[in-house]
Amino acid sequence: MSxxxxxxxxxxxxxxxxxxxxxxIVIFDSDDWGLVRNSKEAxxxxxxxxxxxxxxxxxxLDGLESxxxxxLLSSLLHCFSDEYNNxxxxxxxxxLNNPYVIGTDSNYRIAFVKTRDVYSQRSECADILKKIQNDxxxxxxxxxxxxxxxxxxxxxxxxxxxxxxxxxxxGAIGCSSKELRPFGYMDEMRSxxxxxxxxxxLNAGDKEFFKYFGFHSISFVPSCLVVSPEIQKITPxxxxxxxxxxxxxxxxxxxMYKKHFSPLRKSKNGLLFIPRNCDFEPYWMNDPINxxxxxxxxxxxxxxxxxxxxxxxxxxxRIPGNKRNENLDKxxxxxxxIKEKFPDVIFANWNQIESMLLLD
Numbered sequence: 001m002s003x004x005x006x007x008x009x010x011x012x013x014x015x016x017x018x019x020x021x022x023x024x025i026v027i028f029d030s031d032d033w034g035l036v037r038n039s040k041e042a043x044x045x046x047x048x049x050x051x052x053x054x055x056x057x058x059x060x061l062d063g064l065e066s067x068x069x070x071x072l073l074s075s076l077l078h079c080f081s082d083e084y085n086n087x088x089x090x091x092x093x094x095x096l097n098n099p100y101v102i103g104t105d106s107n108y109r110i111a112f113v114k115t116r117d118v119y120s121q122r123s124e125c126a127d128i129l130k131k132i133q134n135d136x137x138x139x140x141x142x143x144x145x146x147x148x149x150x151x152x153x154x155x156x157x158x159x160x161x162x163x164x165x166x167x168x169x170x171g172a173i174g175c176s177s178k179e180l181r182p183f184g185y186m187d188e189m190r191s192x193x194x195x196x197x198x199x200x201x202l203n204a205g206d207k208e209f210f211k212y213f214g215f216h217s218i219s220f221v222p223s224c225l226v227v228s229p230e231i232q233k234i235t236p237x238x239x240x241x242x243x244x245x246x247x248x249x250x251x252x253x254x255x256m257y258k259k260h261f262s263p264l265r266k267s268k269n270g271l272l273f274i275p276r277n278c279d280f281e282p283y284w285m286n287d288p289i290n291x292x293x294x295x296x297x298x299x300x301x302x303x304x305x306x307x308x309x310x311x312x313x314x315x316x317x318r319i320p321g322n323k324r325n326e327n328l329d330k331x332x333x334x335x336x337x338i339k340e341k342f343p344d345v346i347f348a349n350w351n352q353i354e355s356m357l358l359l360d
Contacts, residue, residue, distance in 0.1 A: 042171030063318030093143035142217035187226035
């Protein structure tokens with residue numbers, strides 16, 4: 001069976017009654033901006049002891065963006081525009097704090113450094129927030145407080161459960177072998193399973209985000225797409241309108257997860273749940289351009305906006321510089337083909353998408 005037929009079988013039934021739009025809308029949704037992750041020294045130490053094979057792409061290669069990374073991405077995006085003279089928009093989904101570990105054995109504690117302070121300590125990053133705010137091709141949005149399930153991670157460190165201490169000994173924070181924990185400890189919302197705790201988390205994130213950027217984030221994407229279904233019962237912050245998901249979300253169940261379909265819909269508490277229905281991850285995908293174009297065509301066939309998931313990892317110099325540049329070349333070709341195939345494409349940000357969906 002062809003990939004398109006498989007894709008249709010997987011998505012058509014559950015999206016049949018979802019909200020629809022006749023417009024050809026495209027947005028790029030990009031996670032993990034502002035997150036430091038592991039140092040190169042930690043990666044080398046893990047590699048020396050044979051532990052790197054247990055890590056994923058992000059733990060091995062992802063790292064804090066530089067001003068040059070963002071400038072190259074911005075310059076490329078501004079090579080294109082829609083009929084309204086808008087460039088393609090990258091939603092830069094931000095992590096607001098970076099965790100570090102204090103103490104040893106049963107006395108471990110988690111502390112945080114604000115991402116804006118991390119930037120200010122690095123001369124090449126000092127003006128990043130200002131540059132992002134003034135660029136039409138970028139829309140910062142709220143991704144997570146620290147991208148870490150603090151409650152579970154701290155408990156495992158203190159009790160010696162799992163292999164969290166082993167990874168920490170090498171300087172790798174929030175890591176565990178994938179055999180034990182498929183998301184490591186990066187699934188932050190596992191720590192907030194109930195409506196009241198979710199409300200407190202989202203309100204705190206909204207206030208912190210406002211301090212960074214001077215406006216409220218209209219959208220939120222849970223880290224690793226792990227979130228309790230109780231989020232549909234919360235009273236959200238007044239400016240939060242959109243919860244971004246994948247084809248699936250993962251509901252925490254004890255130590256495991258329940259995979260749950262996530263169609264485009266509006267919940268009773270007024271939140272729009274919008275799935276990222278396209279993938280463009282050139283670092284690890286074979287033929288990412290045609291794969292993504294197929295996804296976009298399917299989204300438009302189903303009268304849905306094309307929300308393209310594409311992680312920061314693909315565009316930063318933490319990976320070998322030539323690989324970053326290759327990925328940017330592939331992004332250029334993807335945008336060129338989108339314009340050729342869908343000349344009426346609308347490059348929208350999340351505020352515009354919300355308005356378009358509500359009007360349809």
